[in-house]
Amino acid sequence: MKRLSLTTRLSLLFMLAVTAVLLLAGLMFQQFSQHHFLQQDRQTLEEKRQATQRILAEFKGVEQFDQFKPQLRALLGAHRDITAIILDGAGNVLFAEPGPVELPERLRGMDDGEIWQWQEHGHLFRGLTARAGADVAGQGQPLTLMLVLDVTAHTHFFAAITRWFWIGLVLSALLSGGLGWLVARSGLEPLRQVTRVAASISATSLKERIPLTSVPHELQQLVVSFNAMLARLDDAFMRLSNFSADIAHELRTPLSNLLTQTEVVLSRPRHSEDYQETLYTNLDDLKHMSRMIDDMLFLAKADNGLIMPERQLVALEAVVGKLFEYYRLLADERGIQLRLHGQGSVRGDLLMLHRAIANLLSNALRYTPQGQTITVSIRQNESGTQLSVANPGPVIPAEHLEQLFERFYRGDPARREGSSINAGLGLAITRSIVIAHQGEIHCTSADGVTTFSLVFAASRLSG
Structure with a gap:
């Protein structure tokens, strides 16, 4: 199955987000509008109820009811959508304006002041039942006032609003999808620039860089x-x-x-x-x-990480002692003294550590003037173990110190390793061995003394 492009995904996400927001806004608007119309209808019914109850406050009997009809017609006739029905205590209709309405029997027994709804023949009615006056001749039973408000127009309004809302929602979704595609395509232009640069990279264009000025x-x-x-x-x-x-x-x-x-x-x-x-x-x-x-x-x-040193406890002073015996004849020929201070151990590969230290001693012997001394110092504490090889000789410029461990280093002729007997790989091999033992190697050169230091963390002392 073909995967969608990032531009298409962002466009769809933007369209879905806009659609969700509009849908939520439409639902909230519908709920608010329905609540508003309900409150408006309730207020209209309450106003008519209170006014009717004031008119009927002096009602004493059915025979007097005719004198209240003009006032009731004047009050209720101004609102064409309201139908008022007044029943006596026996349930007989005393007043119906603008005409009698067949109401379900269940609505006559509603609680005083309760708003109810009723739908019939495609019309929606909202009404209120209340008690008004007292029929003295009928043992004091109050009259029943039922106000019915035709709210069918509200239903038509919401139907039209809902229809246009869905049409607008679909159009907005399509429009937002198109705009999202344009915005996403414009916003992802830096990625396309990266792609173009990556596609144009070759061995002859590795110095090309992407400018940051126009990147978001x-x-x-x-x-x-x-x-x-x-x-x-x-x-x-x-x-x-x-x-x-x-x-x-x-x-x-x-x-x-x-x-x-x-x-x-x-x-x-x-x-x-x-x-x-x-x-x-x-x-x-x-x-x-x-x-x-x-x-x-x-x-x-x-x-390539294929060097896996063993983890045996190696006494560094013993390794240095054997190397001193090996290089003793060469050192004596030039009057160079070999000295060892301190002791310490590290867990690692004996042959690899022997080779690394041998490279440092061989390098020191090569550049130490006659009659001078090469000093090997070993220090061990809680933080780890350090072995240093110091020899007098020409000072190496600071800018070349890090390059000493590069293969075939040629930066400083005074310490040039390449010769007919040395390929210039000794220090590079030493660094690789130290790194394989999770250690560090560095060089300092000042005041006529050059020192190479191997540092192994304390974790190299545990099993």
């Missing part, structure tokens, strides 16, 4: 979110493009070396020692390329 307040958050999405896509595409260029550059160097050395060796016959030396040289380049591919696969898994 209700849609501004949507447009802001859409523009932010375009900005993220643009940034991700640029990073992917740079990444592709960087990895192509990094792979081109060892491949060129392999190709050049192989061509030179094969250019003429050589001794077996020459071939063996070339193969060893090629092996180093192949190992470099293999490490780079492994690192890229690791980062790809991390980006």
Whole structure:
């Protein structure tokens, strides 16, 4: 089944809302009008009743009734729609003006002053029964006054009003539906603009944005979110493009070396020692390329949330101690001292944490001047565990600190990671490992000391 468009839905909702309001207003008007006419009829009947009772206040017997008829005719004859019937105590008709009306017997016994309705032969009557005077000759039984008001005109009025109301309601519903469609179409123009921009987006137009000047307040958050999405896509595409260029550059160097050395060796016959030396040289380049591919696969898994670290208790000081033993020979050759302060534990993957800390130590050794000291500090408290690796060396500009963890970072030549033995992925891998452990990593560089800090929340200490 085909779904209705948003414009059609809003138009229908607008039409239903207008129709409901008009219907409610019409019902209220009908109720008010009926109440108004009822009160008006009641007032007319009450006025005639009171006036008639005043005239008949001096009534003493049936033989005197003829003297009251002129006054009654003058009072009741002015209102053509009113019929007055006066009965004596025995139920005989003493007065009927403008003529006798056949009333149901049940109406004669109505309570004094009660308003009643009666319908006959297409006419609607509204009446009132009251007691007036006293027939002394008839043992003091009062006269019965029945005032009957023909309200058929009211019925015709309401029938006409109801007919025209329904006609007007249908026309109003159709008109409101058309106006609702125009209003909805105009109001949804910003959405169509978003759609047009989204349809025109390609890899070469990610910098296009939707202006907020003509966007309604209700849609501004949507447009802001859409523009932010375009900005993220643009940034991700640029990073992917740079990444592709960087990895192509990094792979081109060892491949060129392999190709050049192989061509030179094969250019003429050589001794077996020459071939063996070339193969060893090629092996180093192949190992470099293999490490780079492994690192890229690791980062790809991390980006897609496929890295699931184990949750075993890891003593960080033990990990650092083993790494110090591994890097001791390299550090001694350059006169660099390795120091460890503090201790702490975190629940995580031992091999991943070992790799992350190793990348920081390798990076520190690469840029620490000879004869200086690299310090690893571990602090643990109620809020969590922090491991910091500090080394002296050139200060990194503040604008490059966050970019240090990007792949193939090239912002600061003083700390350039890319080389024939390092692809510039170490810090990116370290960040991915820390994030997989729900931790944070940041770098500070001031006063000739650069410090990388790994922070793990206290929740990483529980099982």
